[in-house]
Amino acid sequence: MIRAIHIFKEGQIIFEDVIVPTKDLDTSAILMLVSSSARKLQEWKIDSMEIERYRYVYLNSHNTQFIITMDRQASPQKVSEAMMSLVSKFMTAFEKIIDTNEWKTTDFSPFSLGFRAVVSRIPVKVILAGHGGTGKTTLLELATLPSKGPPQEYIPTFFGDKALLKADFDPYIFSMFDLGGQDRFVQEWSKIIRSGVMVVIVTDSTQENIEWTKRVAYPVLKTELPYARAIVIANKQDLPGALSPEEVGAQLGVPGYGMQANQADFRDRWLKLLKDLAFETIESAVVGEIIE
Amino acid sequence: MPEGLAVLKWDDELGPVVVSKTPKKIKVGLDPTTSMRVYGIATLGETEESQKPGFNSLVFPDFKLAVYYGGLNMHLKGLPSMVFLVLNPDEDPEVYKDALPEIATQIFMNADDDKYKKLVPKLYKQIERYTQMTPEQRQASIINDPVRRIIIQTLMKQGTIQSAELEEMIFEEVGKKIDVDIILSPLVKMGVIATGWVEGLSSEVIYLTRAMFVLRKTSLDTIKAAREEQLPADVAEKFLQSTQEYHRDYLERIRADLFETIWSEAEGLTKYILDFDIYDIIQVLRTGPIEKERLKVETKLEDAKLNKHLKVLEKANIIMRIKDKERRQHILLKCNPEVITVYPEWLIQRTVDLYNDEEIVSQQAIHYLEVLKMSHPSQLESMELPE
Structure with missing residues (x-):
């Protein structure tokens, strides 16, 4: 997931577009550090630097430094390709300006459109993880197949499923992966979840399921996606004896949110949760830092 | 006839993605849920090290799939790794068990720079014929x-x-x-x-x-026909003289350097065996000489196509076209390109x-x-x- 772009010239930021800010870090100090590394790079060579859960991909062209901030867990290859495309676009529009002093007085803000168009071409990978029967497929279909209506019958998912989700998440689109939750499929998760940026841990809000999640799901998620952001869905809140979202969240060490995925009117809440997780406007946890 | 051929690759963000397909409009069997399941079946219980390429056939209510999976190996990352042959419910996927791996291998070997994309429509047309290949082909x-x-x-x-x-x-x-x-x-x-x-x-x-190689053998049936006066005398004489000279030279070349003689033209000769129209002509000629008009009937080829193939085969010293006194054209196998195993x-x-x-x-x-x-x-x- 690409979060931001910063373009530096002679130590100054001449353009920036921040979609999701990097919290918990001294961003301006880091960007200065990265831009000074970028300045030493050969023309059109791409390099990257990893700090905490972020990756800074940078390139130097025409003595101008381009820095893309992305989630460390996402695939760097596509972002590198995006970088080449972005810099080409930028140079096509501003090459003459950037090579003269004119850049000091130029408004580069129209470049935002081009930047966000490129961002929208790289889907943000969302992982729905949890035991069989907790409602992962129901959540997938609730989000991606609203006209079908949530499934009322439980059919175990073989291996996994996937679907693209385009909603009010501009400039992002989500690539949703529903993992087969039967025990025999958990060992297969590592083949599917690589590059997952957001993890939605789905539970049926029972004590037994919480224990399973900690014992079986957490080891795989922590190994494969240590830098991904996670929330817990405390599903099946309508069932008698369901633990509260706060209780589920507290026991799993991840902020919990209540849900009734088999009810179509929960769709808006579900989409809002996904959006808030992507834009980091709700509480979430970093998978590798989860303390049970 | 299969309903379509599709090439898929694994994309970390998107899962299995169709990167090329023919016909362009085909959708059946290529939806995300099916492709994830197929990926699951192909890789279940395997690691990158243990995974071997393999063929799978799958039956769904509305379609069947013959699938060849190239393996989980690192070198296939970001490259095509699965080939789907979409079949209608009446077809038997097992028919394609030999053909699909061949087609898939050609695709995987042309993965760089998306070269395989141009091949896909051609391979799709060939696949039906692949299943009809003789052991020699x-x-x-x-x-x-x-x-x-x-x-x-x-x-x-x-x-x-x-x-x-x-x-x-x-x-x-x-x-x-x-x-x-x-x-x-x-x-x-x-x-x-x-x-x-x-x-x-x-x-x-x-x-x-x-050991397996391709040799230019003498066509005994053709020689027999020429010697037993089944051909006009002038045609037989011309043929026998020419084929004798050719094979004398060929034998000398083999004696001088067997390996070089065999392998220098292996690609060219097998190309003729693999071309179904040309192979049909060779198969007919292996049974003996034939007049051109009769050959046209036997091979069901149009005049222009037949002429073109005959010209190619003549240039390759495989056949001879000889006209008799009555202007009838006789087609004879000068040498028989045959795959030999010893x-x-x-x-x-x-x-x-x-x-x-x-x-x-x-x-x-x-x-x-x-x-x-x-x-x-x-x-x-x-x-x-x-x-």
């Missing part, structure tokens, strides 16, 4: 393949090679890493090679059990020499001699290749 397709040709050439010289060495050799030839299992699989099926593990060696060992007897002494000179690991040499013993014609009831 299947052998010819092996010899026609540059990588497999080099493997056979190498094994005909030294008899055995370790898989790791072979991988390096393939890399040098094609400039990229290709899964050895994909390459060797049809050779094993045909009984041309055997593979096995030898104690102390870190990679599998490959052994030649039948027991590699010469490799027994060769292996003993390599063993004595310590140029081969002793266990590997001993194992190969055992393989040669087991595959000796006297030990086998029949050397017929599988249909």
Whole structure:
């Protein structure tokens, strides 16, 4: 997931577009550090630097430094390709300006459109993880197949499923992966979840399921996606004896949110949760830092 | 006829993605849920190290799939790794068990720079005919393949090679890493090679059990027809003189350098065997000489196409076109391009020499001699290749 772009010239930021800010870090100090590394790079060579859960991909062209901030867990290859495309676009529009002093007085803000168009071409990978029967497929279909209506019958998912989700998440689109939750499929998760940026841990809000999640799901998620952001869905809140979202969240060490995925009117809440997780406007946890 | 052919790759963000398909409008069998399931079936319980390429057939309510999966290996990352043949519910996917791996291998070998995308429509048209290939055509397709040709050439010289060495050799030839299992699989099926593990060696060992090459044989039926006056005298005389001269030269070339003579034109000759129209012509001519008009009826080829193929075959010294006094054109097989397999007897002494000179690991040499013993014609009831 690409979060931001910063373009530096002679130590100054001449353009920036921040979609999701990097919290918990001294961003301006880091960007200065990265831009000074970028300045030493050969023309059109791409390099990257990893700090905490972020990756800074940078390139130097025409003595101008381009820095893309992305989630460390996402695939760097596509972002590198995006970088080449972005810099080409930028140079096509501003090459003459950037090579003269004119850049000091130029408004580069129209470049935002081009930047966000490129961002929208790289889907943000969302992982729905949890035991069989907790409602992962129901959540997938609730989000991606609203006209079908949530499934009322439980059919175990073989291996996994996937679907693209385009909603009010501009400039992002989500690539949703529903993992087969039967025990025999958990060992297969590592083949599917690589590059997952957001993890939605789905539970049926029972004590037994919480224990399973900690014992079986957490080891795989922590190994494969240590830098991904996670929330817990405390599903099946309508069932008698369901633990509260706060209780589920507290026991799993991840902020919990209540849900009734088999009810179509929960769709808006579900989409809002996904959006808030992507834009980091709700509480979430970093998978590798989860303390049970 | 299959409903379509599609190539898929694994994309970390998107999962299995269709990167090329034909016909363009085909959707059935290629939805995300199905492709994830197929990926799951192909990889279930396997790791990157343990995964082997393989064929799967799947039955769904509205369609069937024949799938060839290239493996989870690192070198397939970001490249095509699955080939789907979409079939209607009445078709049997097992029919494509031999053809699909061949088609898929051609796609995987042309993965760089998306070259395979141009091949897909052509391969789709060919797949039906692939299933109708004769055993000889299947052998010819092996010899026609540059990588497999080099493997056979190498094994005909030294008899055995370790898989790791072979991988390096393939890399040098094609400039990229290709899964050895994909390459060797049809050779094993045909009984041309055997593979096995030898104690102390870190990679599998490959052994030649039948040498395979293409030869220009004399067409005995054609010569017999000419000698037994089944042809006008002037035609027979011209043919016999020409074919005799040609084969005398050919034999001299073989005596001077057997290896060079055989392999220098292997690709060209197998190309004719693999072309279904040309192969039909050769098949008819193998039974004896024929007048052109009759050949047209037998092969069901249009005039222009037949003429074009005959011209090509004449230029390649495979046929002769001779007109008799009544201006009737006779078509005769000057030499018969035929795929031959023989027991590699010469490799027994060769292996003993390599063993004595310590140029081969002793266990590997001993194992190969055992393989040669087991595959000796006297030990086998029949050397017929599988249909």
